[in-house]
Amino acid sequence: MYNFDVEKPTSIADAVAALGREEAQPMSGGQTLIPTLKARLAMPSVLVSLRGIDEMQGICTDDQGRLCIGGGTLHAVVAKEAAAQYPALAGLAARIGDPAVRNRGTIGGSVANNDPSACYPSAVLASGATVVTNAREIAADDFFEGMFATALEEGEIVTEVKFPIPEKAHYEKFIQPASRFPLVAVFVAKFGDGVRVAVTGASEDGVFRWTDAEAALSSNFDAGAIEGLTVDGSGMISDLHGSGDYRAHLVGVMTKRAVAALS
Known part of the structure; x- marks a missing residue:
């Protein structure tokens, strides 16, 4: 140091x-x-x-029915206190890292850092959440800009994340045992007007929406609906844990498992 x-x-x-x-x-x-x-x-x-800022702590529901989580809220708190309103999000938080990480790490830090293998960005993107900063509100689709890159400007901090609550959702995570990060993970959220599918751990550009799967599942919410759909392995992360083609294959596997868990 x-x-x-x-x-x-x-x-x-x-x-x-x-x-x-x-x-x-x-x-x-x-x-x-x-x-x-x-x-x-x-x-x-x-x-x-940012740990001592009380206005960035805690979980509540706003007048639009969204689950609002302060940027300084610990993973362990999300795992416990979001379980009744948004079980899939709470389940995601409960599997981040280990107990030491979950009792130190925060949702705002994870979202702002946008690690290509972080768990929370997939939930934010699949939920169509809104990232609130000290200066503005940013839609999830506009927030994530690539590996470790976001729409945040210099000096801007994530103060809150507002999650619309879907009809049903599930997070399926293929864990890399050494780091506890996902080798590939998929968050599937079904809303009244369609399905959103977000993938983390796979792409060199970080978290992304699998739009082909979204279209298929919006028409027929069944694991069989994405049979035959594939993701291009050329843009996927390739390292000692798995090739790009292997990660591309896992995207389909994890998506099917997530949908099957909700059927």
Whole structure:
């Protein structure tokens, strides 16, 4: 590690002001950032901790029936407190990493970091959620822009995520045992006007919607409806854990399993 200052604001306004300092960087749960600092892949002079901001904590339902989760809410809290309203989302949170990660990591940090193998981005995208920042609201389809890339601007932080609750949904995750990240995972959400399918862990561009599967499942919500559909393996991640073609194959397998779990 190296020397740096730590700011601990207690309000969103104070956090935004602190992030105005030169080379300042926000820190939520720190589950990705701290290892990055240890490896000196990032060397900010100021860390702005978002953990002590009460207005970014907790879960509630708004007047549109959406499940609203504060950006600083821990994975473990989502797993427990979202179970009654959105079981698929709670189930996703309950399987992130291990107990230590779930009791430090936050939904806002995960969404803002947009790791190509993170779990939450698939739920946000499949749910058609809205990402709320200190400055604006961003639709999920406009938020994720590629591997570790989002629509967030400099100094902008995720304060809340608002999830429309589907008629039914399921998250199917093929776990990479060493990291507990998904090798490939699929979140399927069925709404009254159609089905959304989001895939994480597979693509070099990060989380994406499988629109061919969405169209097929919107017409016939049955695992057999996507029989014969394939994803191009050329744009998939290829590493020691699996080739691009293998991950492309798993996209179909995981989608079928998710739909079958809801049938």
